[in-house]
Amino acid sequence: MTIAPPVVRTAPSTASRGGGSGSVSWMAWPALVAFTIFGILPLFGVLALSFTSWNGISPELSLTGLDSWKTVLSDPGLPHAIWVTFLIMALSWLAQTPLSILLGVFIAAHKRYRTVLAVLFFIPLLLSQAAIAITYKMLLDPNFGLGASLGVEFLQQDWLGDSTLAVGVVIFVVSWQWIPFHSLIYQGGIRQIPASMYEAAEIDGAGRIRQFFSITLPQLKYTIITSSTLMVVGSLTFFDLIWVLTAGGPGDATRALAVDMYVTGFRSNLMGPASAIAVILVLVGLGLALLLRRLGGRDASQSQLEGA
């Protein structure tokens, strides 16, 4: 799971002044060095590598200027990969958001049986994407899977062999794993809505559905933005799941950017173009995070914390 929280809480500095703070600085060094070597340096490294040619195996690494970029940008595979990425992003958002809100409302109630259900809901979050992908691969197998042995016509389709169905399966499996996570976020948001608002609405004669649309949803605005940002930015990095489930296939139907990068770099041994794709991945991610942040307005991070 990759987590890239959009609303970064700017830390109000509450440290006591004067207490020889210079003496604590060294404590930040080990973490900073470790993260710089494997996090920050590679970020610049990937940009640098996109101007080189390297097959990933031999020690030779040669500068080739814009060659990799020309290759990548003129390859029809790139717009396709971007299209697949955005398709999966949009559809998984559409599938997850309404259900997560509904489930969030459901588990926000303080009822014993719902708490027990919630415990079961969260199990998929604990499994590795590899394990989940393998399970669904077996489950949906047209010859040996659930549908075949149950004899249910609808379940007997070639789920992973048909382009449209394969995209659908990816969306379903993503939702299966992530909806509990997002309903947990919504649960927190819903529990922070003041009860007095509902009481007032009740006095005014608003029904439950009206209350949901007039109070719950508007009050969840910032929660929706947080959850959506995590979904959208997170969907850029779906790799494990897609790779094990479909390996980008059938054909290139599920070859999203991250898969495209892996195949280009580590299967076709074209590290230069693969680095260029990775740079595009970073730019798309940053762009989307900023866009959603703007959508949320300036005080998103503040409102997020109300009553927390």
Add this chain to the structure above:
Amino acid sequence: MTTVLDTRAPGRSAKVPPPSGSRRSKLSQLNWAGGLAGWLWLLIVVIPIYWIVITSFKAQADYYGTNPLAPPASPTLENYRFVLENHFVRYFFNSVIVTLGSIIPAVAVSFMAAYAIVRGSAVSRFLRTANAIFLLGLAIPLQAVIIPVYLIIIKLEMYDTLGAIILPSIAFAIPLSVLVLSNFIRDVPKELFESMRMDGATEWGTLWRLALPLTRPALVTVTIYQGLQVWNGFLLPLILTQSPEQRTLPLALASFQGQYSVNIPAVLASVVLTTLPILTLYIIGRRQLLSGLTAGFGK
């Protein structure tokens, strides 16, 4: 702030104040759409899990002929024996080594950094910059920088070792850990730090004797969360190792599936086996785990 694992109040966030009476009745009155979604989702979650478990106890020959959702007529452990014979014990220990080897140092250095950032940011520009770098780090996806990481590992001559997985795992656990831990350390009352200082304690001593005991629940949460990430990690082992001896569980699962894709009960037994340690943890420390999953936002 409790320091014991409380398993009696599952799924309920410790930070949420108990609702008022009227609020309780409001939320408990069944919302039919939510209720429908809740029960439907239960089926969607439970059926595949149920299917994995029962099928893993079926003999391969029995699997094809019988109702897939019926429990096995004659349960067998044969599949599990087969999985264990395929070196899964080794993969299990590889995963344990990688997880512990990454998480212990990662949480330790993150805790130190978080402490320094909370205590020193007001006066130290260096610490403010460090904090900004960690916040930026939250936005860097591992996938995007995997090629340079691969190059660095090759240059360090660590390719195809468990260490190759451990080093980047440490690095990528740091940003979120620092963010969460510093938020918790910030909640420690300033007066306590002040009185430690008056007593002549060094910063190092304050970290050990004040910050550590008071933020232990947060440390447990962060450790479990990051441990889960590393345990389930697939990309780093896939790219940074090649020999079967260095496989961790998720990678071993994928190659086992590739090899025996027709033997569905055996593949599912491998899924069950690799998930068992996490499920055990979930049962023991459910609350820490769940609060850990949303730690970056809820707090």
